[in-house]
Amino acid sequence: MSGVDPTALLGEPVPPVPVQTSRPIARRDPATVMRLSRLGAFHQSRLSFMRILTRRMHRERWTFSRMVFAVDASGVGHAVYTVRTPQRSYSLVAFLHDLPDEQRSDRVIAEAWDATFTLFDGVPEAGDIARLSNNVPLQEAGRLEATELSLARANRSVRLWEHVIASLAAGEQPSREQIDAVGYLMRTTAVYGSGKFGAADRERVADREELAAPFQVEMLTVYLIRTCVRDLAEHLARSRGGATSVPLAPDIARSIGIGNSTGLGMAPFILNHPVLFNNWISVREEAIARVRNLEAIEADRLAHFRRMLARSMVCATRWQSSHPVQQAKIDTLRQDLVRLGDRLAVDGSLDQHPWDRLYRWAESTLGLEAQECIASLMLEPHPELVDELADAMACPGGGTARIDGGMPLCELSAILARVYGWALSVDWQDPAHCARAWYVSAEKQEPRLGERFEEPIEPFEQPLAPARDAARLHAALSSQAPDTPCAEFLLRHPEHRHTVRRLQVVAQAPYAEIRDNTIAADVLPIDMLRAKLSFFGATRFDPRSDRWVRICLYGNAPYPEELAEADADTWVYPPLPAGHA
Amino acid sequence: MSHSLNEIGGLCKRAARGAGLPWGLAEEAANAVRWLCAFDLPGPRLLADRLERFDGQPLGELTPLALDGPWRGGSGSLCPLITGATLSDWARPFEAQQRIELHDLRYPLLCCAFVADVAHALGRRIRIEWAGVSLSMDGGGLVVQGDRGHLDHDHAERVRCCLVPAGLPLQISSPRIRASVDPAAWARLAMFAERTYAPATEASRRLGAGGADDG
Numbered sequence: 001m002s003g004v005d006p007t008a009l010l011g012e013p014v015p016p017v018p019v020q021t022s023r024p025i026a027r028r029d030p031a032t033v034m035r036l037s038r039l040g041a042f043h044q045s046r047l048s049f050m051r052i053l054t055r056r057m058h059r060e061r062w063t064f065s066r067m068v069f070a071v072d073a074s075g076v077g078h079a080v081y082t083v084r085t086p087q088r089s090y091s092l093v094a095f096l097h098d099l100p101d102e103q104r105s106d107r108v109i110a111e112a113w114d115a116t117f118t119l120f121d122g123v124p125e126a127g128d129i130a131r132l133s134n135n136v137p138l139q140e141a142g143r144l145e146a147t148e149l150s151l152a153r154a155n156r157s158v159r160l161w162e163h164v165i166a167s168l169a170a171g172e173q174p175s176r177e178q179i180d181a182v183g184y185l186m187r188t189t190a191v192y193g194s195g196k197f198g199a200a201d202r203e204r205v206a207d208r209e210e211l212a213a214p215f216q217v218e219m220l221t222v223y224l225i226r227t228c229v230r231d232l233a234e235h236l237a238r239s240r241g242g243a244t245s246v247p248l249a250p251d252i253a254r255s256i257g258i259g260n261s262t263g264l265g266m267a268p269f270i271l272n273h274p275v276l277f278n279n280w281i282s283v284r285e286e287a288i289a290r291v292r293n294l295e296a297i298e299a300d301r302l303a304h305f306r307r308m309l310a311r312s313m314v315c316a317t318r319w320q321s322s323h324p325v326q327q328a329k330i331d332t333l334r335q336d337l338v339r340l341g342d343r344l345a346v347d348g349s350l351d352q353h354p355w356d357r358l359y360r361w362a363e364s365t366l367g368l369e370a371q372e373c374i375a376s377l378m379l380e381p382h383p384e385l386v387d388e389l390a391d392a393m394a395c396p397g398g399g400t401a402r403i404d405g406g407m408p409l410c411e412l413s414a415i416l417a418r419v420y421g422w423a424l425s426v427d428w429q430d431p432a433h434c435a436r437a438w439y440v441s442a443e444k445q446e447p448r449l450g451e452r453f454e455e456p457i458e459p460f461e462q463p464l465a466p467a468r469d470a471a472r473l474h475a476a477l478s479s480q481a482p483d484t485p486c487a488e489f490l491l492r493h494p495e496h497r498h499t500v501r502r503l504q505v506v507a508q509a510p511y512a513e514i515r516d517n518t519i520a521a522d523v524l525p526i527d528m529l530r531a532k533l534s535f536f537g538a539t540r541f542d543p544r545s546d547r548w549v550r551i552c553l554y555g556n557a558p559y560p561e562e563l564a565e566a567d568a569d570t571w572v573y574p575p576l577p578a579g580h581a
Numbered sequence: 582m583s584h585s586l587n588e589i590g591g592l593c594k595r596a597a598r599g600a601g602l603p604w605g606l607a608e609e610a611a612n613a614v615r616w617l618c619a620f621d622l623p624g625p626r627l628l629a630d631r632l633e634r635f636d637g638q639p640l641g642e643l644t645p646l647a648l649d650g651p652w653r654g655g656s657g658s659l660c661p662l663i664t665g666a667t668l669s670d671w672a673r674p675f676e677a678q679q680r681i682e683l684h685d686l687r688y689p690l691l692c693c694a695f696v697a698d699v700a701h702a703l704g705r706r707i708r709i710e711w712a713g714v715s716l717s718m719d720g721g722g723l724v725v726q727g728d729r730g731h732l733d734h735d736h737a738e739r740v741r742c743c744l745v746p747a748g749l750p751l752q753i754s755s756p757r758i759r760a761s762v763d764p765a766a767w768a769r770l771a772m773f774a775e776r777t778y779a780p781a782t783e784a785s786r787r788l789g790a791g792g793a794d795d796g
Contacts (some may be wrong), residue, residue, distance in 0.1 A: 143582060195587025203586070203690050398611045402698050404679045405670025441779035441785060446784055460779040463604045487670035490605075492639060492646075494663060497605020 027289040036516040041368035045376035049538030058568030064560035075237035091120040113153035117552030119221045144198040154186040183552040187259025231569035257555030263548045267528040276395040278509035287386040296351035301381035323543040336370030390581025405487025415507045423467035435521035438464040460570030465519045583759040599776035600632035616694035619756035629769035640649030651682040680743035711737035
């Protein structure tokens, strides 16, 4: 067992995000940024967790080896992939199965998968593998120990899997068109970290430089899963086709990412981790502000932006969704990016705050998808201003923040008015404004969103409606003397304790709180999922309903054997088709 | 079998909520037990005892009536969670007073994480003592002195909590990030946690979380 920083168990103050002062252009107003419609249009950026990881892998020259690949001709067996960083080793342990089609489900309530995985802290011995083989394939029903850092599973894409294996077995490359249409051979349906099912708490690894940024354990797990899935597909093609079979062509292999199917669980996560969410957004906002404050830029910076824009357009062209809301957003994005290209043709000037002028033009002219895409793209030419901010994205304290009981209620009311002012004029009795309720189902303890007035769920409601709860607190405060300390109020009104704590946290963390109603009849939980997934670095966001989504991770990323020589940073933008400069 | 602190905290929060505590106090209960587990103290069992003992009892009856002079509960007894939370909220007045006395405090060990939190916030060392055992903490480590057999008492008639000079460095025990939880205590907490889960219906299964069974 390892020790832990004792104060990590206690409530910690919000760590500051570095802010450059004395500059004319401020960070964007939280009231603008934290609307669900805008969060639901966020794009990946230099600060995405996948890119933070691949840049480090490249810079530190991590080495990778396939230690074990004991898989039979039907694809059943296990494999171990070990990565060595300058300080230590981590190993992906994979268990590969041959699942009948009728058992393949993306739901959390599924009980069997094509492949199951864990990221092991170090290099596992035979005894570890034996123990893991009895637990990892069971997922939630198994038990992990402190040496395991994550738990994941994946299912094959029925659309693509057989096509790729049959093609390779026959000595041909799979259809590029079919690969582009799906984007992945397997999709993960859960990647758990941070102490789930017995795995190590975040505190075990939080002080390791290579895992200090958020979700690095999960991002490394998925990176290694992608390699394992490619190897499995080639292995099955060889088993079937023998000497006739061929491996995937490198450029086709590289274009294949790992899919991910994400349900509602991510939405409560961002509401339940306000400081962490604040740090992600506040760092990106700081980066945007730094770039907008540049009075002039060099020509090669603008040229870099244009290249990334062109590649972004390829990404937007390939982005497909069957969801009508997302389809409309993609259509507008494509048109807006063309308008952006036209605008750059007219105004390519490098001074008078070029990025700020561009952003203001986008803000007044283009849709939210394009505004956020441009905000992320503007960061690309300026790694020296942006990348260092990644260090401030994590949240060190693990405990519940201590309430400052000495704060007078008038100060609490002022915070409430500043952050939740918009919520005070909402009629919270109106069913349209409180139609939904978040709850946890008895079945696998899965977070769900239900209809408050149609299902018997209200007694089980989770505290995921901060705006309504702030309005309730506001009503309770109206009869209190303004100089009463919080402590005295809470002694008689413990039912407001959760909200008082949240207000005090939010007061220090300007981008912690969503400025919208999370239980309205028309709330789209996929907006919350999109915001979180954009920080992972996900692309091809494809909502399948208002509450779950498929995405792609690591599409176009270099494989381990390519990392040393390849572009380990801007790979997320697909290469331009042949013939384009 | 060992558990992660994250699992323990998650179960305790749900259990406390299932026993009728408001969310804000359920969060405190989870924190308190995580902290005790990190020092290998029987937090989960004591929380299960506390939740069973006062299941359904109005919180107001277990809350300190007044904060000047010794703290006493409305029904005579004090709940360690609301008392601890109040102590934490009351850190500055406590610093001025130097000491607080608590009367008929149930499951006093559950109060100790709050005291550690206050010590951390004030940057001071605090000692809490009852029935021949004392715990000293400065926000980091913990020193237990006296008869450890009294640590898990179900109540203490008189508990004294006071600031003490920093003095010599504490011979501290350091917290861990894994804990072994007594399976019986885990099962008792899980029963309370069950109360927070909505029974699945066909409609909720279909609509609630999304997901798909297609390829």
